[in-house]
Amino acid sequence: MQIFAGQLRDRWGIQGPIILLSIVFAGCSPSTPEESEWSWVSPLPQGNWIRAIWGSGSTDVYCVGALGTMMHYNGSTWSIVDSGTSNTLNGIWGSGPADVFVVGDQGTILHYNGSAWSVMSSGTGLSIDGVWGSGSSDVYAVSGTSVLRYNGGGWYATDPGVTEPLYAIGGSGFGDTFAVGANGTIVHFDGVSYTSMNSGATEDLTAVWSPEPGRAVAAGINGVILHYNGSNWSTKVSGPASYLYGLWGSGSADIFAVGLGGTILRYNGLTWESTSSGVRSHLLAVWGTWAGDVFAVGSGGTILHYDGSTWSSMAGGLRALYRIRGVGATDAFAVGEAGRILRCDGSAWLAQSSGTGIALWGVWGQAANNVLAVGDDGTIVRYNGSAWSAMNSGTTDDLVDVWGSEASDVFAVGDKGRIVYYNGSTWSAMNSGSIVDLHGVWGSSATNVFTVGDSGTILHYNGSAWASMNSGTSEPLWAIWGNSEYDIYAVGRTIQHYDGWTWSTVYTSLSFLMGVWCRGPNDVWAVAASGEVLHYDGVTWATVDSPTTNALYGVWGDGAGDVFVVGDGGTILRRNASATASN
Incomplete structure (x- = not known):
C-alpha cells in the first residue's frame, strides 16, 4: 500500500509531514561513536x-x-x-x-x-x-x-477471491479473520473458506481490528470508520475527515484510531471523539497493553505514549528544517518550519527563539554575531550573538533564501521575482526584471551574484543590474552554490553547471534536488526530496547511500570535513570526515 506521505508544501510542491516544535536536541556528534558513514543527530534514536x-x-x-x-x-x-x-x-x-x-x-x-x-x-x-x-x-x-x-x-x-489489493488484516482468534483493502473491500476467513462482505463503503480501508468474535472495526481514507456487529457493517461518523491508518483497542468500548496530521480518535462504546496528540506528525499505527499503556507511531520517527490521561512524546515529532549554513569555524545554524532555529556551537545543537512562528526558509551569516534568516511574508530576523530580532524587509512577499558577500552587501530573494538588498543599515527593493518565484541565491563576489527559480530561471547581478541568463533547462531550480565564478551548480530536476561562460546540464535526477553545497571543485554535495544524497568527486556525480527516505532540503559541511544534511521530521544527519574522504 502506498501511504500518502503528507500535505503538499505550498513552497516546494513536494510531500512532507507538518510536525511539532521540540525544545531538546541532540549534540553535533553522531548518535553512536562508531565510524559509520551517516549517523542521526536529530531526532534520536x-x-x-x-x-x-x-x-x-x-x-x-x-x-x-x-x-x-x-x-x-x-x-x-x-x-x-x-x-x-x-x-x-x-x-x-x-x-x-x-x-x-x-x-x-x-x-x-x-x-x-x-x-x-x-x-x-x-x-x-x-x-x-x-x-x-x-x-x-x-x-x-x-x-x-x-x-x-x-x-x-x-x-x-x-x-481470498478479491480483485482489489488488500492493505490490512486482523481478527479475534482462529476462524475469525478479516482482511480489508481498496474501495471498501472486506473479506472474512472462518478457518476453512473466505467470504466477501458488503462494507457499504467505497473508500480504501487501511486498518482493521477485532476485540471479540462477531465484532470488528475497520478504518480508512476520508476518516471512514466501519463497525461490524456480527451481521452487518455500518458506517460510524469519525469526526475529522483525516486518513486513518491504525486501529487498536483495550476492549469493544475502548478503541483508538490514528491518522494523518496527528489525528487520534477514541471510541467510548457510543461515539468516536477526537483527542489531542500534541503533534502534527502523521500517525500510522497504534498498539497497547491496556487503556493506560498505549503507543502510537508515525512519520519522522514519531513515538507517542498514552498513560491513561495524556499523550506524550517519546521520540521524533520534530518540525522540518529547510536550510543549514555554517558561520565561522565552529558555528552552524539551521532554520525551518514555524520559525524553528537551531544553532550548533561545535559541540551541541540547541534551539533558539526566533521570535516568530512563520516558516524560515533561508539563513546566512557573516559572523556568529551577525546572522540573517528569511521566511514567509517578508520575514527577516537577525541574530546579534545573543538574541534574534525582527528587521523591516520592506516587503510582504515570501523570502526564501539569503546570501551576502559581506555584512553590508546582502541579497534576499523570494516569490514573484522579489529581491531585497541590505546595505548594512536598511533593506531596499531591487528590480529583478522577473515575476517568477525565486528559490536560491549565491555569489562569488558583490559584483557576481546569481539567483535561481521556477521555469529554469537564472538571473545574474553584475554590481549594477540584474539580467536573465540561459540556464539550459525549463525545470524549476531550487538552490545554487559554487566554488568560484567559474564553477557554480544549480539544482532541480537536473544539475546545471556554469563554467563562467555558459550553463549546461551535467546530471538528471528522478527526484527534486532541493539543496547543493560545495567544499571544493572535487567535493560537491546535493540532496533530494526523496532522501537521495549525491556527491561529485570532480569526475562523476554518484548516489551516496542515505539512511532515510525523509525529504532532504539543505546540505553543508564544516571545516573538519564532516557533512550535515537537514530535512523533514527535524532530520539532521552527519557524515563523518573519514567516510567523506573515502567516498
Whole structure:
C-alpha cells in the first residue's frame, strides 16, 4: 500500500509531514561513536517513518518502518535493532516474546525466535502490507490480492477471491479473520473458506481490528470508520475527515484510531471523539497493553505514549528544517518550519527563539554575531550573538533564501521575482526584471551574484543590474552554490553547471534536488526530496547511500570535513570526515 506521505508544501510542491516544535536536541556528534558513514543527530534514536508497532508486554515492544528500521523498547528506552534488511517494513505481530513476525516490501518476512532474527521465504516478491495471527502456527499476511498463511511449517499463498489489493488484516482468534483493502473491500476467513462482505463503503480501508468474535472495526481514507456487529457493517461518523491508518483497542468500548496530521480518535462504546496528540506528525499505527499503556507511531520517527490521561512524546515529532549554513569555524545554524532555529556551537545543537512562528526558509551569516534568516511574508530576523530580532524587509512577499558577500552587501530573494538588498543599515527593493518565484541565491563576489527559480530561471547581478541568463533547462531550480565564478551548480530536476561562460546540464535526477553545497571543485554535495544524497568527486556525480527516505532540503559541511544534511521530521544527519574522504 502506498501511504500518502503528507500535505503538499505550498513552497516546494513536494510531500512532507507538518510536525511539532521540540525544545531538546541532540549534540553535533553522531548518535553512536562508531565510524559509520551517516549517523542521526536529530531526532534520536532515528527519524525514519515508523509504520507498525507491537509488543508482548509493556517492557517488550517493537516498532518497524522505512529502510528496514527496527527499534525495541525495554520499558525505559528505545534502541535501534539491526533488522538485516534495507527493505521498508510494514507490519509486525507476534504470539509471544520468542515468536515475532515482521513483513515488508519485496516479499520480506522476518522472524524472531527470542534470540535472533531470521529471514523466512514468503514465496512472493510483492510488498506485504500487514500481518496478524491467532497463534504461532496460524499467521496471516496480505500482499496484493493474496493472503499468505503460515501453518508452522512454511508460508503459502491463498486466494481470498478479491480483485482489489488488500492493505490490512486482523481478527479475534482462529476462524475469525478479516482482511480489508481498496474501495471498501472486506473479506472474512472462518478457518476453512473466505467470504466477501458488503462494507457499504467505497473508500480504501487501511486498518482493521477485532476485540471479540462477531465484532470488528475497520478504518480508512476520508476518516471512514466501519463497525461490524456480527451481521452487518455500518458506517460510524469519525469526526475529522483525516486518513486513518491504525486501529487498536483495550476492549469493544475502548478503541483508538490514528491518522494523518496527528489525528487520534477514541471510541467510548457510543461515539468516536477526537483527542489531542500534541503533534502534527502523521500517525500510522497504534498498539497497547491496556487503556493506560498505549503507543502510537508515525512519520519522522514519531513515538507517542498514552498513560491513561495524556499523550506524550517519546521520540521524533520534530518540525522540518529547510536550510543549514555554517558561520565561522565552529558555528552552524539551521532554520525551518514555524520559525524553528537551531544553532550548533561545535559541540551541541540547541534551539533558539526566533521570535516568530512563520516558516524560515533561508539563513546566512557573516559572523556568529551577525546572522540573517528569511521566511514567509517578508520575514527577516537577525541574530546579534545573543538574541534574534525582527528587521523591516520592506516587503510582504515570501523570502526564501539569503546570501551576502559581506555584512553590508546582502541579497534576499523570494516569490514573484522579489529581491531585497541590505546595505548594512536598511533593506531596499531591487528590480529583478522577473515575476517568477525565486528559490536560491549565491555569489562569488558583490559584483557576481546569481539567483535561481521556477521555469529554469537564472538571473545574474553584475554590481549594477540584474539580467536573465540561459540556464539550459525549463525545470524549476531550487538552490545554487559554487566554488568560484567559474564553477557554480544549480539544482532541480537536473544539475546545471556554469563554467563562467555558459550553463549546461551535467546530471538528471528522478527526484527534486532541493539543496547543493560545495567544499571544493572535487567535493560537491546535493540532496533530494526523496532522501537521495549525491556527491561529485570532480569526475562523476554518484548516489551516496542515505539512511532515510525523509525529504532532504539543505546540505553543508564544516571545516573538519564532516557533512550535515537537514530535512523533514527535524532530520539532521552527519557524515563523518573519514567516510567523506573515502567516498
